[in-house]
Amino acid sequence: MKTTAAVVHEAGKPLEIEELDLGGPGEGEILVRYTHAGLCHSDLHVMQGEIQGWLPMVMGHEGAGVVEEVGPGVTRVAPGDHIVCSFIPSCGTCHWCATGQQAICDWGANTMRGFLPGEHWPLSGPAGRYGAMCMLGTFSQYGVIHQNSAVKIDEDLPLDVSALVGCGVPTGWGSAVYAADVRPGQTVVVYGIGGIGINAVQGARLAGAKNVIAVDPVAFKREAATQLGATHTTGDPDEAHRLAQELTRGVGADKAIVTIGTTNSEVIDRAFTAVGKAGTVVLTSMGGFSDRTISLPATVATLWKKTVKGSLFGDCNPTTDIPKLLGLYRDGDLKLDELITRRYTLEQVNEGYDDLVAGRNIRGMIVHRHD
Numbered sequence: 001m002k003t004t005a006a007v008v009h010e011a012g013k014p015l016e017i018e019e020l021d022l023g024g025p026g027e028g029e030i031l032v033r034y035t036h037a038g039l040c041h042s043d044l045h046v047m048q049g050e051i052q053g054w055l056p057m058v059m060g061h062e063g064a065g066v067v068e069e070v071g072p073g074v075t076r077v078a079p080g081d082h083i084v085c086s087f088i089p090s091c092g093t094c095h096w097c098a099t100g101q102q103a104i105c106d107w108g109a110n111t112m113r114g115f116l117p118g119e120h121w122p123l124s125g126p127a128g129r130y131g132a133m134c135m136l137g138t139f140s141q142y143g144v145i146h147q148n149s150a151v152k153i154d155e156d157l158p159l160d161v162s163a164l165v166g167c168g169v170p171t172g173w174g175s176a177v178y179a180a181d182v183r184p185g186q187t188v189v190v191y192g193i194g195g196i197g198i199n200a201v202q203g204a205r206l207a208g209a210k211n212v213i214a215v216d217p218v219a220f221k222r223e224a225a226t227q228l229g230a231t232h233t234t235g236d237p238d239e240a241h242r243l244a245q246e247l248t249r250g251v252g253a254d255k256a257i258v259t260i261g262t263t264n265s266e267v268i269d270r271a272f273t274a275v276g277k278a279g280t281v282v283l284t285s286m287g288g289f290s291d292r293t294i295s296l297p298a299t300v301a302t303l304w305k306k307t308v309k310g311s312l313f314g315d316c317n318p319t320t321d322i323p324k325l326l327g328l329y330r331d332g333d334l335k336l337d338e339l340i341t342r343r344y345t346l347e348q349v350n351e352g353y354d355d356l357v358a359g360r361n362i363r364g365m366i367v368h369r370h371d
Helices: 041-047 106-110 159-166 168-179 197-206 219-227 237-247 265-274 298-303 318-330 346-357
Strands: 002-008 016-022 029-039 063-070 082-085 123-125 128-132 142-146 150-153 187-191 211-215 232-234 253-258 275-283 307-310 340-344 363-367
Touching: 002 123, 002 346, 016 142, 016 346, 029 159, 029 346, 041 346, 063 159, 082 159, 150 318, 159 168, 159 318, 159 340, 159 363, 168 197, 168 253, 168 275, 168 318, 187 197, 187 237, 187 265, 197 211, 197 219, 197 253, 211 219, 211 237, 219 232, 232 237, 237 265, 253 265, 265 275, 340 346, 346 363
Parallel strands: 187 211, 187 253, 211 232, 253 275, 275 307, 340 363
Antiparallel strands: 002 016, 016 123, 029 063, 029 142, 029 363, 063 082, 082 150, 123 128
């Protein structure tokens, strides 16, 4: 069948809209009609060449849709099911899945290679074989993905907000609730209030933090953070440090979560300084694989028992946490509708990323047309 998709051919160049050929689902695979796709900063890392993936590649890794067809051996979903795409698949049987760490499932090693297990390349076109971001490629009207990347959801849930729970929401929320292990009464600083940081704010609030300090240079993002749970906001990291000291009578923040668009040593250093003794810094941001972005005084870490740790997918287990987060949304405890700033057609995808880079969006959303 044919599908229209947004493709990156060369790092640093705009996405191109192309009509591609899509093969049918193989063993364990499903055909999905994508309805919505979130514009996440992680795609920019590939589009700009900071992270190398197979090119050409259909972008998009945050999405939701409807199962149209299933291949042999599929047991997790059936035709007609509504699904959220998990940007990290969960096989359920590797060492990491078996020990409750689906976020680092061994199948995640394939995310930048662009093809499905068994060297299956469902997408092809004028440039030959096309990869799919995180083995999903949600910037396409249709996609063939493995069932390990699909999580069935209730059909009465809106697919636009459900798409957000495939990446940005659990990554941010889990960074606070699981990775940082925020406890009632604690003080938390969140650096960067985009699609991930805003959900770290929500997670910290729901976990019972007394003070949630949101740091972002963009005024409208600070306002959004206030509406979704931040008790204090600032555009100045030094002011965040002063606030953490004042609010805790000199103890310092308990937790700091770094969710800026591209990680850098300056913000990590400030987060490390902002937390007090036995404090934890969670790194959720990404940059280039070869970038050396951590340069901290080890003696301070030792004497003050400070921890710096990385977190992928907010340490979430997608098969259980995606339904859990949608349940929180259904009950009004988690805000999702408020996260979508603007909606775009697929043809407006580059405009959407321009808006993301300019700081005009918390989350932009592509709405797929199926004429």
